[in-house]
Amino acid sequence: xxxxxxxxxxxxxxxxxxxxxxxxxxxxxxxxxxxxxxxxxxxxxxxxxxxxxxxxxxxxxxxxxxxxxxxxxxxxxxxxxxxxxxxxxxxxxxxxxxxxxxxxxxxxxxxxxxxxxxxxxxxxxxxxxxxxxxxxxxxxxxxxxxxxxxxxxxxxxxxxxxxxxxxxxxxxxxxxxxxxxxxxxxxxxxxxxxxxxxxxxxxxxxxxxxxxxxxxxxxxxxxxxxxxxxxxxxxxxxxxxxxxxxxxxxxxxxxxxxxxxxxxxxxxxxxxxxxxxxxxxxxxxxxxxxxxxxxxxxxxxxxxxxxxxxxxxxxxxxxxxxxxxxxxxxxxxxxxxxxxxxxxxxxxxxxxxxxxxxxxxxxxxx
Amino acid sequence: xxxxxxxxxxxxxxxxxxxxxxxxxxxxxxxxxxxxxxxxxxxxxxxxxxxxxxxxxxxxxxxxxxxxxxxxxxxxxxxxxxxxxxxxxxxxxxxxxxxxxxxxxxxxxxxxxxxxxxxxxxxxxxxxxxxxxxxxxxxxxxxxxxxxxxxxxxxxxxxxxxxxxxxxxxxxxxxxxxxxxxxxxxxxxxxxxxxxxxxxxxxxxxxxxxxxxxxxxxxxxxxxxxxxxxxxxxxxxxxxxxxxxxxxxxxxxxxxxxxxxxxxxxxxxxxxxxxxxxxxxxxxxxxxxxxxxxxxxxxxxxxxxxxxxxxxxxxxxxxxxxxxxxxxxxxxxxxxxxxxxxxxxxxxxxxxxxxxx
Numbered sequence: 001x002x003x004x005x006x007x008x009x010x011x012x013x014x015x016x017x018x019x020x021x022x023x024x025x026x027x028x029x030x031x032x033x034x035x036x037x038x039x040x041x042x043x044x045x046x047x048x049x050x051x052x053x054x055x056x057x058x059x060x061x062x063x064x065x066x067x068x069x070x071x072x073x074x075x076x077x078x079x080x081x082x083x084x085x086x087x088x089x090x091x092x093x094x095x096x097x098x099x100x101x102x103x104x105x106x107x108x109x110x111x112x113x114x115x116x117x118x119x120x121x122x123x124x125x126x127x128x129x130x131x132x133x134x135x136x137x138x139x140x141x142x143x144x145x146x147x148x149x150x151x152x153x154x155x156x157x158x159x160x161x162x163x164x165x166x167x168x169x170x171x172x173x174x175x176x177x178x179x180x181x182x183x184x185x186x187x188x189x190x191x192x193x194x195x196x197x198x199x200x201x202x203x204x205x206x207x208x209x210x211x212x213x214x215x216x217x218x219x220x221x222x223x224x225x226x227x228x229x230x231x232x233x234x235x236x237x238x239x240x241x242x243x244x245x246x247x248x249x250x251x252x253x254x255x256x257x258x259x260x261x262x263x264x265x266x267x268x269x270x271x272x273x274x275x276x277x278x279x280x281x282x283x284x285x286x287x288x289x290x291x292x293x294x295x296x297x298x299x300x301x302x303x304x305x306x307x308x309x310x311x312x313x314x315x316x317x318x319x320x321x322x323x324x325x326x327x328x329x330x331x332x333x334x335x336x337x338x339x340x341x342x343x344x345x346x347x348x349x350x351x352x353x354x355x356x357x358x359x360x361x362x363x364x365x366x
Numbered sequence: 367x368x369x370x371x372x373x374x375x376x377x378x379x380x381x382x383x384x385x386x387x388x389x390x391x392x393x394x395x396x397x398x399x400x401x402x403x404x405x406x407x408x409x410x411x412x413x414x415x416x417x418x419x420x421x422x423x424x425x426x427x428x429x430x431x432x433x434x435x436x437x438x439x440x441x442x443x444x445x446x447x448x449x450x451x452x453x454x455x456x457x458x459x460x461x462x463x464x465x466x467x468x469x470x471x472x473x474x475x476x477x478x479x480x481x482x483x484x485x486x487x488x489x490x491x492x493x494x495x496x497x498x499x500x501x502x503x504x505x506x507x508x509x510x511x512x513x514x515x516x517x518x519x520x521x522x523x524x525x526x527x528x529x530x531x532x533x534x535x536x537x538x539x540x541x542x543x544x545x546x547x548x549x550x551x552x553x554x555x556x557x558x559x560x561x562x563x564x565x566x567x568x569x570x571x572x573x574x575x576x577x578x579x580x581x582x583x584x585x586x587x588x589x590x591x592x593x594x595x596x597x598x599x600x601x602x603x604x605x606x607x608x609x610x611x612x613x614x615x616x617x618x619x620x621x622x623x624x625x626x627x628x629x630x631x632x633x634x635x636x637x638x639x640x641x642x643x644x645x646x647x648x649x650x651x652x653x654x655x656x657x658x659x660x661x662x663x664x665x666x667x668x669x670x671x672x673x674x675x676x677x678x679x680x681x682x683x684x685x686x687x688x689x690x691x692x693x694x695x696x697x698x699x700x701x702x703x704x705x706x707x708x709x710x711x712x713x714x715x716x717x718x719x720x721x722x723x
Contacts (some may be wrong), residue, residue, distance in 0.1 A: 004463035005470045008604035014588045016688055020668075021592070023684030024677045031679045034672070038489050038659045039482075041550045047542045055468030056539050066542065079551040080495045080538060089553035092503075092563050112468050115532070120461040122400035139384045149425045153514050156524060157423070161510035163527075164503040171499075171534065178502060178531035181509070185524040186461070188517065189403065192425060193394070196406045202388035202428035211423060212437045307383040323379060 041084050054116075058172060059108035071099045071280070073169030081169050095165040100280035102166050102221055104272035107176040110265045114179035119258050121190035129250040130198050137248065140314035143203035144243070145195040147308050148259075150206045151236055152187035154214050155266075158228055159184065162221045176269060183262040190255050207305040209298040217291075222277045222284070226291045229270025230345060231299060237263045238338040239312065242330065246316050274349055288351045296356040303359070335362045388427040403454035403518055418443040418515035426515045442512040446628045448568050450619035453518040456612050460525035465605050467536035475597040476544045482672045483595060486663035488546035490593070490653065493660050494537040495548070497583075497651055500555040500562050501575055501613065502530035508568055522616060529609035536602050543598075552659050554650040560641055562651075569624055569631070570638050576617020578642035581696055582652040584610040585689040586664075592681065593667035618700045625701030636705055639697060643713045646693065647686060654685045690717045 044065045052060060062069075066082040076091030096102050104110075133141065163177040195202050210232055217223040237260060244256040278284045303309075309331060314320055316334075317327020339355060339362040346353040355363040394406040406412075411427040421438035424430055442448050450456075479487065505523040512520050541548050557563055562579060565571035587610055590603020624631060650657035653664055661682060662675075668685070669678020690713055694706055705711040 002463070002465045002470055004465040004605055004608055005601075007463065007608060008601055011604050011607075012591070012600075014591060017589055017592055020589060020681050020684040020688065023680045026680060026684075031676045034662045034665070034675050035658050036662060036672075038550050038662065039485055042488070042547045045547045046545055047547045048545045049539075049542045051468075051473045055466065056471070056473045056543060057468045058535050058539075061538060061542050063542075066548070077551065077553055077556050078496045078499060079553075080492060080534075080548055083492050083496070083548040084550045086551050086553035089556035090558060092555070092557045111531075111535075112466075115464065115466045115468070118461075118464045120400070120458075122402045122458055122461065125401070127396050127401045136384070139387070142387070143383060146425060146428050150423060150428075153423050153425065153517075156520070157510045160506040160524070160527070164506040168499070171538075174499070174502070175531040175535060178506075178527045181506065181524050182528040185521045188425075188514075189521060193401050193406055196392045196394045196408065196411060197401065199391055199393050200387075201390045201392040202411070202425055204383045204386040204429045205422060205424040205431050205434060207431070208422060208434050208437065212435045215423075215437050306380040310379050310381060310383070313379075320379065320381065 043082060043084060054112065057108070057112045058175065059112070062108070069099065069103075070169070073097050073099070073167045075169065076167065078168045081171060094167040096162070096221055097167045097169075099170060100277050100284075102170050102173045102273070103276050104173065104176075104269050105276070106268055106272045107172040110269055111172065111176040111179055114176070114183065114262070114265055117261060119186075121186060121193055121255075124258075125190065125193075125254050126250050127193075127197060130194075130252070131249060132199060133248060134319065136314055136320045137318070138198060138200045139203070140311040141198075141248070141252070142195045142200035143307060143311035144239075144315065145191040146203040147206045147311075148236065148239075149188050149191035149195070149202075150211070151232065152184045152191065154211045154232070155184035155228065156181055156188060158214055158217075158224055162224060166221070176265075180266050180269070183266070187259050187262070190259065194252065194255060203311075204307060207302045207307065209301045210295075213295055213298045222274065223287075223291060225270045225273055226288050227295055229267055230274070230288075230292070230342065231295050233263060233267055233270060234342055234345065235338055237267060238334055238341065241337075242312070242334045243315065246330070248315075271345060271349070278349060278351075285349070285351055288349070289353065292346070292351070292353060296359075300356060300358050332362070335359075336364075338362070340364050386429040388429055399458065402458045403521070404458075407454070414445060414449070414518075415515055416445045418445070418513040420513050420515045423514055426517065438513060440511055440513040442508065442516070442568060445516060446624055446631075448508070448512055448516055448519045448620070449623050450519060450522075450616060451623060452615070452619055453522045456615055457518065457522045457525055460522065460529065460609075460612055463608055464528070465532070467532055467539055467602075470605065471536065471539075471601050472597050473539075473543055476599075477596060478545060479595055480671060482666060483670075484544060484546045485549070486666040487544075487595070487599070488541045489549045489659070489663040490667065491537040491541040492549045493552055493554070493653060493663075494583075495534050495541065496551050497555050497579075498530050498533035498537065501580060502527045502534065504562050504565070504571060504575060505530075508571065519620075522612075526613050526616070529613070533606050533609065536606065540599065540602060550659065552650045552657065554657075554660075560645070569620065569635060572617045572620050573635065573638035573642055576614055577621065577639075577696055577700070578646055578693070579651055580610055580613045580617070581693050582646060582654065582689050584614050585685065585692050586653050589685060589688070593664065614696065618696050621697075621700035621702065632702075636702065636710060639702060639705065640710070640712075643693075643711060643716060646689070646713075647716060652689070654682055654689060686717060690714075
C-alpha cells in the first residue's frame with residue numbers, strides 16, 4: 001500500500017472537525033437565503049463511469065460530451081472540458097490553443113502509467129551495491145552521470161516552460177507532461193546521487209550545443225518535441241540501453257532500467273504527438289525535416305566532443321585500455337543503433353531524412 | 367580488425383576531461399531514509415550560492431567549460447527569492463507519498479446520493495478541478511525560470527506540479543463517478559490583476575498561491591470528513607490534504623527564509639499579505655469564500671442537504687474561522703506575525719464581516 005494511503009487511513013478524524021460540528025448549536029447571525037443559481041447547470045448529467053481493470057483512469061472519463069475534444073480551444077480560462085464556462089472572464093493567456101500543437105492520443109494512458117510506475121531514488125535504488133571502482137571507471141561513470149543529469153535539467157526546463165502555456169481543454173496532455181517533468185526531476189536527482197556516492201564527484205559540464213538547440217526552440221511545442229524527443233530523447237534512451245548492459249552494480253542497472261522506462265513514455269508521447277501534428281498540418285512534415293537538418297549540425301558538434309564518447313567507451317571497455325578497442329567498438333555499435341532507430345522513427349512519421357556525411361558511417365548499409 | 371580501428375584507425379583518446387571535475391573523493395552516505403537529497407549535500411556540493419552566475423545549466427558543483435553557451439537566461443538567480451531550508455525533506459516526502467487517483471481511491475464505495483447532495487458534490491468537484499491546476503501551471507513557469515543552482519527548491523515545485531495534476535484529475539473523476547457530471551466553472555483563476563497567474567515575483571506568487579490560496583483549501587481538505595459521504599470521498603480529501611500541506615509548507619518556509627535574509631523586502635511582503643487577506647474570503651478561489659457558487663454547495667454538503675442549509679451555513683462560518691486561525695498561524699510561523707499585533711492586518715475584521723454576510 002502506498003505510504004500516502006497508509007497515512008490517510010490513520011488520519012480518520014480531523015482534530016478540529018468537532019469544533020465545526022458544534023457550530024450548529026451556536027446562536028447565529030443572519031443566514032442568507034441560498035440562491036442556488038448554480039444548480040441544474042450541467043451539459044451532461046447522469047454520467048456514471050465505473051472503475052475498470054486498471055482502476056478509474058483518466059481516459060475512461062472521456063464519455064459523452066466529456067470525450068469531445070475539439071481541434072481548437074479558444075477558451076483561455078481554466079474551464080474544465082465539459083463544464084459550463086463563465087462568460088466574461090479575463091483570459092489567463094494560454095498560447096497553445098490548437099489540438100494539433102499539443103495532442104497525443106496516448107497522453108491519458110501514459111499519465112496513469114507514470115503514476116503506477118513511480119519510484120524513488122532515495123529508497124528504491126539498492127545503493128549498497130555500489131562498490132569502489134578503479135579510478136578511471138569511476139571518473140567515466142561520474143562524467144556520464146554529470147551529462148545525463150544536465151540533460152535532465154534541459155528536459156525539466158523545456159517541459160515546464162511549455163506545459164503552462166497549454167489550454168485547459170487538452171488537460172490530458174498537461175497532466176501527462178506534469179509526470180514527465182517530475183520524471184525528469186527524478187533523473188536529475190538520481191544521476192547526481194550516483195556521482196556523489198562512490199568516492200567520485202561531478203565531472204565536466206556537457207558540451208551544450210544540443211542543449212542550446214532544445215532550449216532555443218521557440219517556434220512551438222512541436223518544434224521542442226522534435227529536438228527533445230526525436231534527437232536527444234532517443235539518443236539518451238540508446239545510451240541508457242547500453243549502459244544497462246555494461247553496468248557495474250545492481251544500483252546502476254536499476255537506475256538505467258528505470259530511467260529508460262520513464263523515457264520510453266516520453267518517446268511514446270513525442271512520436272504520437274508528431275504523428276498527430278503531421279496529420280493535421282500539411283506543412284508540418286517538411287518543417288520537421290528542416291528542423292532535423294538544422295539540428296544535425298549541432299548534434300554533430302556535440303558528437304565530435306570527445307568527453308561523453310570517451311567516458312562511455314571506458315565504461316563499455318572496462319578501463320582506459322579497454323576503451324581503445326572493445327569499448328569504442330561498443331560505442332560505435334551504440335551509435336549505429338541510435339541512427340538506425342532514429343531513421344525508423346522518421347520513416348514511421350514519413351519525414352524525409354538523409355543521414356549527414358559525418359554520421360554516414362553509422363547509417364544502415366542497405 | 368576491430369570496429370574502432372575500422373572507423374578511426376588513428377583514434378587517440380584525449381582524456382583531458384578526466385582531470386576536470388568538481389570536488390573529488392566525495393562519498394555521500396545513506397541515512398535512515400535512504401540516500402536523500404539532504405545526504406548528498408556534502409562538502410562543496412552542499413554549498414548553495416546566495417547569487418548564482420550559472421547561465422549554462424551546469425549541475426551545481428560540476429566543472430565549468432570555458433566555451434559553454436549562456437543559454438540559461440534565468441530570471442531567478444538570487445537565493446532568497448525562491449529558497450526554503452527544508453526543500454530537500456519536502457521533496458523526498460513528495461516522492462514517497464505519491465498516490466494514484468485511479469487505484470488508491472476506493473471508488474466502489476460510492477453509492478447513489480440524493481440529488482441535491484450529488485449536485486453539491488459535483489459543483490464542488492468542478493470548482494476544484496478548475497482551480498487546482500493554477501497551482502500546476504504557475505509553479506511550472508517558475509521552474510523553468512530558476513537556475514539549477516537552486517535545484518532543491520525547483521525539484522519541490524516540480525513535485526507540486528505533479529500533485530496538482532493528480533488533484534485536477536481526482537475531482538474530475540469524482541464528478542463523473544456517481545451519476546452526475548461536471549457543472550459550472552467559476553472563472554476564479556482568470557487573468558485578474560492580483561491573481562496568482564499574473565504575479566511578477568516568486569514571493570508575491572507564493573504569498574498568493576501557497577499561503578493564502580492553498581492554505582484555505584488545505585483547511586477544507588483537512589475537514590473533508592465533514593463533507594464526504596463515502597470512503598472514496600474521505601480518501602480523496604485526506605490524500606489531497608497531505609499534498610497540499612507540503613505546498614503550504616513551501617510558502618511558509620520560503621517566507622520565513624525571506625524574513626530572515628531579506629529585511630529590505632519585509633514591507634513589500636506585508637503588502638502581498640494585505641492583498642491576500644483582502645481576497646481570502648471575498649474572492650471565489652476559496653471554496654469557503656463568499657461567492658455563492660462555491661459557498662452554497664459547501665454549506666449543503668456540510669449540512670446534509672438543502673433542507674439543512676442553515677446548519678450547513680453555520681458550519682461553513684466555523685470553517686472560515688478555522689481557515690483564518692490557520693492562516694494567522696502560518697504567517698506568524700513565517701515571521702510576519704507582527705502584523706496581527708500592530709494593527710496592520712484587517713483579517714479579524716474581514717472575518718466578522720464575512721460571518722455576518
